[in-house]
Amino acid sequence: MNNIYTLTKNNKSLSIEFLSNNTLRIFDKKVKTDLIELCYKVNKTVPEINNDEFIYQGYHVVLKDNFDLVIYKNNVLVVSISNEYKEDQMNVHYALSDVSSVYGLGDKMAAMNRKGYYFRQWNTDDPVHQDELYPSLYKSINFLLNYTNKNYFGLFFPSTYPYEFDISHKALNHVYINSKCTSIDYFLFLGDKPKDIISNYSSLVGHPYFIRMKMLGNQQSRWSYNNEKEVRDVMEGYLKAKIPLDYIHFDIDYMDGFRDFTVDTNKFPDMKGLNKYLNSHHVEGVVINDSGVKVDENYVFYKFCKDKNLFSTYQGKEYVGTVWPGDAVFPKYYSKDAKKYFSEICYSFMKENGFTGLWNDMNEPTSFKGELPLDVDFSIKGRELTHLEEHNVYGEHMIRCFNSIWEKDNIRPYIFTRSAFATTPKYAFVWNGDNFSLWHHLRLCIPQILTMSISGAMFNGADVGGFGSDSTKELVIRWAEANVLMPFFRNHSNLNSKAQEPYAYDKELEDIYRHYIKIRYELIPYLYTLTYHMNKDGEPIVRPLFYNYPEDKNVLEINDQYMVGENMMVAPVVDQGVKERIVYFPKGIWFDYETGEKYTGGRSYIISMPLEKTGIFVKNHCIIPVFSNLMYIDRKEIDTIGFKVFGNSGSCELYDDDGISLDYKKKVFNVYKVSYKNSEFTLKSIKNGYESPYRNIKLYTNNKCYDLIFNSDIKEMIKND
Numbered sequence: 001m002n003n004i005y006t007l008t009k010n011n012k013s014l015s016i017e018f019l020s021n022n023t024l025r026i027f028d029k030k031v032k033t034d035l036i037e038l039c040y041k042v043n044k045t046v047p048e049i050n051n052d053e054f055i056y057q058g059y060h061v062v063l064k065d066n067f068d069l070v071i072y073k074n075n076v077l078v079v080s081i082s083n084e085y086k087e088d089q090m091n092v093h094y095a096l097s098d099v100s101s102v103y104g105l106g107d108k109m110a111a112m113n114r115k116g117y118y119f120r121q122w123n124t125d126d127p128v129h130q131d132e133l134y135p136s137l138y139k140s141i142n143f144l145l146n147y148t149n150k151n152y153f154g155l156f157f158p159s160t161y162p163y164e165f166d167i168s169h170k171a172l173n174h175v176y177i178n179s180k181c182t183s184i185d186y187f188l189f190l191g192d193k194p195k196d197i198i199s200n201y202s203s204l205v206g207h208p209y210f211i212r213m214k215m216l217g218n219q220q221s222r223w224s225y226n227n228e229k230e231v232r233d234v235m236e237g238y239l240k241a242k243i244p245l246d247y248i249h250f251d252i253d254y255m256d257g258f259r260d261f262t263v264d265t266n267k268f269p270d271m272k273g274l275n276k277y278l279n280s281h282h283v284e285g286v287v288i289n290d291s292g293v294k295v296d297e298n299y300v301f302y303k304f305c306k307d308k309n310l311f312s313t314y315q316g317k318e319y320v321g322t323v324w325p326g327d328a329v330f331p332k333y334y335s336k337d338a339k340k341y342f343s344e345i346c347y348s349f350m351k352e353n354g355f356t357g358l359w360n361d362m363n364e365p366t367s368f369k370g371e372l373p374l375d376v377d378f379s380i381k382g383r384e385l386t387h388l389e390e391h392n393v394y395g396e397h398m399i400r401c402f403n404s405i406w407e408k409d410n411i412r413p414y415i416f417t418r419s420a421f422a423t424t425p426k427y428a429f430v431w432n433g434d435n436f437s438l439w440h441h442l443r444l445c446i447p448q449i450l451t452m453s454i455s456g457a458m459f460n461g462a463d464v465g466g467f468g469s470d471s472t473k474e475l476v477i478r479w480a481e482a483n484v485l486m487p488f489f490r491n492h493s494n495l496n497s498k499a500q501e502p503y504a505y506d507k508e509l510e511d512i513y514r515h516y517i518k519i520r521y522e523l524i525p526y527l528y529t530l531t532y533h534m535n536k537d538g539e540p541i542v543r544p545l546f547y548n549y550p551e552d553k554n555v556l557e558i559n560d561q562y563m564v565g566e567n568m569m570v571a572p573v574v575d576q577g578v579k580e581r582i583v584y585f586p587k588g589i590w591f592d593y594e595t596g597e598k599y600t601g602g603r604s605y606i607i608s609m610p611l612e613k614t615g616i617f618v619k620n621h622c623i624i625p626v627f628s629n630l631m632y633i634d635r636k637e638i639d640t641i642g643f644k645v646f647g648n649s650g651s652c653e654l655y656d657d658d659g660i661s662l663d664y665k666k667k668v669f670n671v672y673k674v675s676y677k678n679s680e681f682t683l684k685s686i687k688n689g690y691e692s693p694y695r696n697i698k699l700y701t702n703n704k705c706y707d708l709i710f711n712s713d714i715k716e717m718i719k720n721d
């Protein structure tokens, strides 16, 4: 069966390949995709094609003689894409209607609607970045979600070469996509809703991996906790402040002279003992690993890689850049040998020192000497590879060396990276790199996280409180409130910045921080059920409002509110001194999660939000599964599941498993359907493979709490008096 249709004119050609999930691949010559892994599914049914026209999933598609691809839906033009191939570059461009938005492109710091901006996909670490006009950041995700003429469509460019996206910047209402990559090759996703397009795109690049439940917990970091005492002080600070905590991060100063996989034993004489101490409080250690390896003949890891020819070269010699240890060289992480050896070294290092999480950094790759020349040689046996082609996927190749180290212990990976490509989320999650403690960075982190989410990197987060420079008390509070339900929640700050831990300011900050972290812990079963769908279906945990309400034109440009799953919405204050804000509610009835205050959707309200308040809202007729009083997350210790009913009836789904092992792949998990109607509570398991530690249920309805005995099939009348 041939699933490819090719039009040839004047010695040129353009092909359309029919893939599953409403996806078409358009190409004149397919780019090499061996550096990444695509989950490529060919469609068995190819439409009938007459005169270069066909009907595909309700779309009328016409391939013109000049290779313009014109798409209509219900006789309305969706888009006309011009495909131009010149000697040294490809150019794809299309017009937008006046009413249009373009979303996507990963981590770029700008409004979600990318119209008016120019971006360049070239993974970049720049200390003064993260301004709205900065064209490149740490990640290159060439995915665009377009809304135009009442229709949505998606585009994804799979090449790892640099790309330029000019989105209504040089010419209003036009999108120009250029690349020196010498072929036209992109995927086109058709579908009525952003949700379908995003999940089809995510299926192609791979759904994000399934995280541990504990990773939804609160995390504390700093560059750096410089010695054992400072780490113990953090633990004690948290215990004293009674703020839940699950992970502490060890930044570069734990290393001996910034050498990867070493510990400075003067500062940390007993790293394993220190991690054991943290573990005794149910907190685990996450350790940083940088891509540049110190040049030092006496350093075992350097010698080892050198002997195996694992470093990239320039003009026949190792290419030497400058990173934290001074002179540093860059491994060829793409090589099979690197994966084999590095994973073993990393596994032993983590085990010997008691770390459970790995943080990968400086892997754009960054060198303080300036960018590596484009012809630095990353070739491996059988594959020529220049820095130009490897650059955007270097971070991914680095983490692919390590992401399987937990398999031996049947544990899900805890691995994250700063630099990433579109296909990275199936191996590692990401954080958004170095922001500053500035109000506009707080404002921008919301569209940034949401855009990452719809670009497939669905488990992500920003440095809470801001990384660079000192944060004010008010900013730390508002940042924690705004990020309260973001997937990855980590307070992190820079060397020399003032202490930013939640106990480092005053009692008011401590109280507010604790309050919202406790709400986050209460909502872990809700968030965890969403992580299940992220992994299984490619559905983002946090979403822009248009994801859930594509038919509501009022939500297309909302950058300061976000949806968490289908049923919750967060609307925080993100400006200094502000004590109230306008909140837009999509259709339906909504309740304030904390106060129960009711709002009727389809309009905006001005809502009072003093410093101690952020807006968390829940839809009518839904049930939110909750935990109570957790100070850390350890699934096996949790025997009570609560359900909060919003409105007089409702329903929800609840996913449950051991929260840590890979057994979910063998169907060792449960899915329950829960509902409450006419005073009758029902819980029924629809998938039942896990022996749950749940023993009790707390049902919250009618302003009361009812205690029930847990069982996987319950029907119980609740007496309302």
Ligand code: GLC
Binding pocket: 222, 223, 251, 252, 288, 361, 362, 418, 433, 434, 492, 493, 494
């Ligand atoms: C980079 C990271 C930052 C880290 C620092 C020191 O700037 O982005 O998070 O703290 O390096 O390792």
